[in-house]
Every structure is written in structure tokens, then in C-alpha cells.
Amino acid sequence: LRKNVEDFTGPRERSDLGFVTFDITADILNGKKWLEENILTSIFSIFDWNVKQLFLYLSAEYSTKNNALNQVVLWDKIMLRGDNPRLFLKDMKSKYFFFDDGNGLKGNRNITLTLSWNVVPNAGILPLVTGSGHVSVPFPDTYETTKSY
């Protein structure tokens, strides 16, 4: 679903605005995102004594004529130590506006959504980890003029 509206949060030119709804099924405890029902036999805990929290974010990555690489964070969540590490989120709307820099979403067949997270330790190194598995989403060729959400 896509519209072309004036990007009212930023520059004054008309840019493409994309709307994406998504489901997230993730097992952060096991460091994997699984889409089938396999039982994972090798279990490692990402929440060890030195992990204070995880900052999860869903990012959309794509290429346009204007820009070779675009990454837009659509949604994020802070998962504190002690929170349930398994996520079952359905029909989520993106938290942030998915504006492109220009009109590169129209007809763009290949938007890749990936879930990544930033491990925040109690003290020490701050690694960025990308979850395994990603989803490709195509955008339609035409603009929608009707109200969406």
C-alpha cells in the first residue's frame, strides 16, 4: 500500500510514503527467527549475566534510482532482561513513517524487511546482531488515494 504525499516531517518535496503491516515471530532467546514449527535443539541464551537489554528494530532495506542503498527503521522495541524473549506479534503497524527520499517506492519489487537487535551490556562491547531470515515485500505500481489506517 503506497501513497504519495508531502513529507510533512521533513523536506517540502513530495516523497513516497509506504504503509506496511507485518507479523513478527521471533525467538530471541535462541537467537533465531523461525517461521516453521521446528523445535530448536541447540539452545543458547542471549540473555547472560552481562546483558542489560536488547534494542530490537525492524528495518526495511531497498534500492532506488535516487539512492543505491536505503534503510528505514519501521518499528522498534526495547526488551529488558527478564522480559519474555519470545515474540508473537500480529498485524503490527509501523511505528515510524516509511518515507522514501524521493519517489522510489512506486513499483519497487524488492523491499527487504529484517529484524535486528543491539545488545546493550551492563558494561562492555555493544554488538549489533541481525536475525536470520528476512522477508521481501513488493510495493504496488500505483498510488492509493484513499485513507489507509
Next chain:
Amino acid sequence: RLASPQELPGAGWGGAARGPAMDLFGDLRRMNKRQLYYQVLNFAMIVSSALMIWKGLIVITGSESPIVVVLSGSMEPAFHRGDLLFLTNFHDDPIRAGEIVVFKVEGRDIPIVHRVIKIHEKENGNIKFLTKGDNNEVDDRGLYKEGQNWLEKKDVVGRARGFLPYVGMVTIIMNDYPKFKYALLAVMGAYVLLKRES
């Protein structure tokens, strides 16, 4: 009866017992010029070594300020005011969504620690990106310069690679209470200058 000087340990003229402060001043009185110069040189060496280590860190990390203190709560609960961050700024490190960057807005001195939430990179490597504090409701466009909508590589001081909690509080206290800073420096300076290596 009054105790005689020989009976009281450490008692010299005046009859009062001497504490460590008195010892220091006693040392100072006994020092001759050569020893004073030696102490000054020692002090200068310590200061120079500290400066060299700092400059070395700047070279190794590629960042003009490799260690920064978090000043606000805009990245809570990950970072709190007073936490220390270690940065790198390698030229070839690409800026990607999700990374925590420390940047300076043009014309302002204070570095800001926030997360990258949008990037648009051209083929030639030119990149413009948007940041937002985890604990903030809105992105940072309100913090940028008037009319500025994106940040560029040149605004980046470094990427946060590691962190230590609470340690930076000392810097914040010294900034907020300058008298404390001067007192600390005076005590440190006096100690180094007056303490003799036995």
C-alpha cells in the same frame, strides 16, 4: 607532668603529634632546589604521558573524542546520564540503521548520542541519515540546524562500540561544580609536587 619530646613518637619542636599533612610540609621545607626541580619534572612527565595516551587513542580510533560521557536521558534505559561511551570513527565503516552514533550539530559544541533510524546512501558513498533518541517520541530534526533535515558523515564524532556505566559521573560533577574541579586539581597537584620518592 608534661611529656618530654623524646617520649612522644614523631614529636618535634612544638610538642604536638605530627600527622601526614605535617609530614608533607616538613618534606617541603627540607627539600633543596634540585629536589624541587626533580619533582616538577616528575609532574610534567605524568601530565605528558596522560596527554600522549589521549592523543594515541584519538589516532587509533579515528575519532576526535574517543571517550564521551552521556549527558541526557534520551537513550534510556540503555544509557543513563553519567555513563561512559567508547567510540570509533573508521573512515570505511559504513553508517547503517540501528547503529548508535555520536554527532555534533553544526555550530554547537555538545555531542549528542542517538540511534540512526534512516539512511539514504548514494552509489558514490554519499550518505544522509536521520537519528532519534530511544527514549524520545520524535526524531532529531528539531535538534538539527535551522533548515537541516539530515545528518552527514562529517557531523559524526564516532560510533558507540563499548560502554561503562556510572564512570562518567565524575566529569559531570566537575562540570556542574567547578569549585570541586579546582579543589581536586589542587589536591592532586600538591600531592605530586610534595610527595618525595623515598
